[in-house]
Amino acid sequence: MYTTFTDRHPDLQKRCLLDVLCVPHNNFWCYRQTTLRRLPMSRYSLGSFLQKSAAFCGSVLGGIIVLSIFLAPVNSWSGETFTITDTAGRKVEIPTNLQRIVTGPVVMPNLLFAVDGTGDKLVGMHPMSKSAWKNSVLKIMAPGMEKATTDFIQGGFKMNVEEVLKLKPDVVFQVSFEKGNIEQFEKLGIPVIVTHEGLRNLDHYLEKHISLVGKVLQKEERANELITDFKNADQMIAKRLTDIPKEKWPRGLILFNVEKLMVTGTGSFANYWLNHTGAENAAKAIQTSPRGATVNMEQILAWNPEVIYITNFCPTKPEDLYNNTIPGQDWREISAVKNKRVYKIPLGEYRWYPPSGDSSLMLKWMAQKNHPEHFADYDIREEIRSHFTDIYNFTLSEAQIDRILNPASTGSWREK
Structure with a gap:
């Protein structure tokens, strides 16, 4: 029987x-x-x-x-599976009919949405992912992400495995350096897909991760569309930059966190963004993680960047530098501050500093800031509008475009 x-x-x-x-x-x-x-x-x-x-x-x-x-505890596991290879080269068997996904890496929810066109499968995400969702247009485009919990993150990227089990995931995404978590999920028989392994160059990172998501969701054609969109923008800008001698490229600096004076040097995404939009990374001589390294004001004064970009991982706005209101810091003699060339990086479908479905827009926006005279033939607002229509099938209002280009400080860190 x-x-x-x-x-x-x-x-x-x-x-x-x-x-x-x-x-x-x-x-x-x-x-x-x-x-x-x-x-x-x-x-x-x-x-x-x-x-x-x-x-x-x-x-x-x-x-x-x-x-x-x-x-009762059964979700989408139907017995049918297929195998993918993650960024660490691991073969991972996952169910064909994925319905419940948990992500630790901060960028993964936005990439999953960009490929899938919905956030309904997400049942758990990092608090930093959730804060970006709450304060961006993604909240309107992907209302299903609201149900995704953040309580399983213990600090950094480490997951509380017992809390993850309560979410009954079909698959878990986790960063390569959380090896303890990866081993725990493997022992429990939960498919765990490793991200971020050995990928420091943004073009490789973006292509590999979007391609990976496309395979996981069995939407490889859609993933290739996103990769092509990014490459087309990159190639367009590269062609124009050949007319600009490198000695005329401004010294650029991307501040990951202004209050902590965290700058992004070699080993971060900053090198790619700056070099591919016609700027020299003022912090290129120092090795940093993608989140940057802490320096002092004397070092920034010595670099004297001509253009500064502030990420959405801190609440600081350009006016804080112009008005010199940050305790213990003096920005008055910095070229970018004196010439009003400090910019807050936009927050669209996700934060634009990390790889996202909007990375082609980041290239176009930053190229205009670095060389406004060479990239004046397109209207960035129209580029944003067209991108959201063509890529996400979503029509932005003027107010939503304003919010993308002038993001709220509340989207800076963890969910409140």
Whole structure:
């Protein structure tokens, strides 16, 4: 009447297979083998439960009740799977019908939306992802992201595995340096996709991650459209920059966090953004993470950047530098401040400093700021409007375009 529970990985109890209800036959309940939601066996003593339920299952009603109990934790796992290769080169088997996704990397929700056109599958995301969603047009485009919880993030990118299990994920995305989390999910039999491995150049990062998301969601054609959109903008700007001698490129500086004087040098996305839009990274001599490294005002004064960009990971606005209101800092003698060339990086579908579905817009916007005389033939507002129409099938209002170009400080860090 019952088949035994088997396990593709006996030591981990990775998947439990149970013959569950199908059709009555000769007064017995016939069962077919169905892949159940993968559950840690420590939570469910399945063998004991079956023994106690064997007699009960002899009736139609009993079989239905037991079936409902077993199916209660089941989400989208139907037994059909396919394999992808993540950024660490790991082969990961994932269910074909993904419905519940948890992400630790801050950029992943925006990339998932850009490829999928919805945020309904997200059940968990990083607080920094949620704060950007709450304060951007993405809140209107992807209302389904509201249900995504952030409570499972313990600090940094580390996840509380027990809290993640409560979300019953079909797949988890996690950054490569959280190796402890990755091992925990592997032991529990939960597919975990590693991101960020060995990818420091923004073009490689963007292409690899959008391509990865396209494979996971089985929307590779859509992913290729986004990659092509980015490459077309990059090539257009590169062609124009050939007419501008490098000695005329301004010294640029991207401040990840102004209050902490965190600058972005080699090893961050800053080199790509600045170099591909016609500026020299003033901080290129220092090695930093994507989030930057802390320096002092003396160092910034020595660099004397001619144009400054402030990310959306801090609440500071250009006026704070112009008015010199930041305690312990003096910006009065910095060229970019004196010439009013300090800019807050926009917040569109996501923050524009990291890779996003709006990365082609970041290139066009920054090229205009670095060389306004060479990129004056297009209206950035119209570029934004067309991008959102063509890429996201969403029509922006004038007020929404204003908000993208002048983002609120509240979108800077964690969800409030």
